[in-house]
Amino acid sequence: MNSLAEENYLKAIYHLQRELDGDVSTNAIADRMETKPSSVTDMVQKLGEKGLVSYKRYKGTTLTDQGQKIAANVIRKHRLWEVFLVEKLKFHWDQVHDIAEQLEHVHSEELISRLDNFLGNPDFDPHGDPIPDKHGKMKRTEKKLLSELQKNQQGVCVGVKESSGEFLQYLDKKKISIGTKIRVLGKEFFDGSMVILVGKDQFFISKKIAENLYVQTS
Amino acid sequence: MNSLAEENYLKAIYHLQRELDGDVSTNAIADRMETKPSSVTDMVQKLGEKGLVSYKRYKGTTLTDQGQKIAANVIRKHRLWEVFLVEKLKFHWDQVHDIAEQLEHVHSEELISRLDNFLGNPDFDPHGDPIPDKHGKMKRTEKKLLSELQKNQQGVCVGVKESSGEFLQYLDKKKISIGTKIRVLGKEFFDGSMVILVGKDQFFISKKIAENLYVQTS
DNA sequence: TTATTTTTTTAGTCTTACCTAAATATGATA
DNA sequence: TATCATATTTAGGTAAGACTAAAAAAATAA
Numbered sequence: 294m295n296s297l298a299e300e301n302y303l304k305a306i307y308h309l310q311r312e313l314d315g316d317v318s319t320n321a322i323a324d325r326m327e328t329k330p331s332s333v334t335d336m337v338q339k340l341g342e343k344g345l346v347s348y349k350r351y352k353g354t355t356l357t358d359q360g361q362k363i364a365a366n367v368i369r370k371h372r373l374w375e376v377f378l379v380e381k382l383k384f385h386w387d388q389v390h391d392i393a394e395q396l397e398h399v400h401s402e403e404l405i406s407r408l409d410n411f412l413g414n415p416d417f418d419p420h421g422d423p424i425p426d427k428h429g430k431m432k433r434t435e436k437k438l439l440s441e442l443q444k445n446q447q448g449v450c451v452g453v454k455e456s457s458g459e460f461l462q463y464l465d466k467k468k469i470s471i472g473t474k475i476r477v478l479g480k481e482f483f484d485g486s487m488v489i490l491v492g493k494d495q496f497f498i499s500k501k502i503a504e505n506l507y508v509q510t511s
Numbered sequence: 512m513n514s515l516a517e518e519n520y521l522k523a524i525y526h527l528q529r530e531l532d533g534d535v536s537t538n539a540i541a542d543r544m545e546t547k548p549s550s551v552t553d554m555v556q557k558l559g560e561k562g563l564v565s566y567k568r569y570k571g572t573t574l575t576d577q578g579q580k581i582a583a584n585v586i587r588k589h590r591l592w593e594v595f596l597v598e599k600l601k602f603h604w605d606q607v608h609d610i611a612e613q614l615e616h617v618h619s620e621e622l623i624s625r626l627d628n629f630l631g632n633p634d635f636d637p638h639g640d641p642i643p644d645k646h647g648k649m650k651r652t653e654k655k656l657l658s659e660l661q662k663n664q665q666g667v668c669v670g671v672k673e674s675s676g677e678f679l680q681y682l683d684k685k686k687i688s689i690g691t692k693i694r695v696l697g698k699e700f701f702d703g704s705m706v707i708l709v710g711k712d713q714f715f716i717s718k719k720i721a722e723n724l725y726v727q728t729s
Numbered sequence: 730t731t732a733t734t735t736t737t738t739t740a741g742t743c744t745t746a747c748c749t750a751a752a753t754a755t756g757a758t759a
Numbered sequence: 760t761a762t763c764a765t766a767t768t769t770a771g772g773t774a775a776g777a778c779t780a781a782a783a784a785a786a787t788a789a
Contacts, residue, residue, distance in 0.1 A: 407600040
């Protein structure tokens with residue numbers, strides 16, 4: 294059984310490994326976890342001794358298969374609980390992260406398997422992120438960033454890259470959620486801003502927005 | 512915000528206060544929490560400084576109003592989660608305790624209020640224990656122990672005093688659950704054992720069993 | 730009342746997970 | 760290659776919450 298702190302480190306390393314795609318630096322982990330690099334060194338050494346990460350001094354950290362499995366399971370739990378909170382308890386998608394952050398550490402395989410069933414074995418969480426199955430595998434989708442679309446192309450919103458409260462609330466105001474159809478009416482080369490059509494409304498969005506929305510075009 | 516350890520101490524003191532009905536001794540807490548008395552002393556001193564218990568050296572501990580409120584809220588969460596696990600996830604009543612023991616420490620008033628609603632604002636948990644409302648008040652019932660019934664009296668099972676897996680599994684084997692009608696066909700003065708009728712089956716039960724089953728007669 | 734047993738507290742350690750400050754390795758630059 | 764900035768690690772310390780062993784208070788028995 295792993296401690297809460299250990300699980301959080303594994304989760305952070307898992308995400309960073311995907312984002313940075315390779316070995317994860319001590320500082321990167323410290324940033325993500327909002328702790329000091331020296332604390333990270335302590336922990337990755339410990340995780341190394343437990344066989345959950347491969348850590349070489351000054352070189353960086355990667356998850357072992359075992360660590361990967363544990364991390365994927367924590368993420369699985371986090372995302373399943375988010376589905377529960379939104380689908381069953383009618384929370385709004387910008388309210389669920391902190392609660393799921395706590396629920397993800399409840400230990401019981403039976404619980405999570407029953408929850409999965411209760412929710413109808415969902416493949417994606419309320420932000421469009423894929424939910425790992427019990428073996429850590431997740432559905433791959435052909436999604437791209439809205440910012441990659443050209444003028445007159447359209448797509449369906451399938452997820453968000455960033456999921457801060459501010460961003461999600463912005464999307465709400467603009468009536469954009471998972472499943473919303475978005476058409477690019479205009480695109481400015483200079484700053485990457487766009488004019489898009491959502492339902493019957495058309496409006497301007499900045500590059501930053503477009504770079505944090507995933508759409509599916511096919 | 513209180514730590515997990517603090518919440519567990521408050522909960523233990525809450526229960527002991529009801530069982531022993533008065534000040535709670537350091538040893539009693541240590542027994543219940545499966546820790547050493549010296550650890551308990553440390554903790555009750557700390558809780559005392561926080562104003563959650565009133566503690567006097569060598570005299571014992573009681574919850575303050577504030578401590579009582581926190582304890583009742585933890586118990587509320589525990590019991591609501593148990594209802595969720597049994598009603599929604601179809602767990603069996605002897606499987607839910609350890610999981611609820613973890614879930615009860617998730618901090619979010621919004622969560623628990625929505626969960627309460629989702630479950631239809633239940634008054635009792637799957638073991639027949641009353642669920643405190645958000646102010647700590649719980650429904651009082653006129654329940655008595657099966658062992659208090661006389662020959663030919665009957666009652667409806669409304670709860671269990673002890674809820675260990677062994678006991679609950681015994682009840683299952685005998686097809687006794689919350690709502691089951693039980694009639695006392697015979698009672699032995701010597702050892703307090705009984706012969707009871709459950710559905711169409713009649714069988715012998717020991718005093719120990721009869722002293723751990725709550726029934727309602729009116 | 731005094732002696733003995735039991736309960737409780739105090740004092741001093743341990744582990745986990747964090748911290749600061751100082752030392753050291755790495756990588757970039759001149 | 761030598762120097763400097765940055766990244767990382769080591770060393771030593773802290774707080775929470777547990778522990779053991781020893782001291783002190785309370786309860787019980789003689």
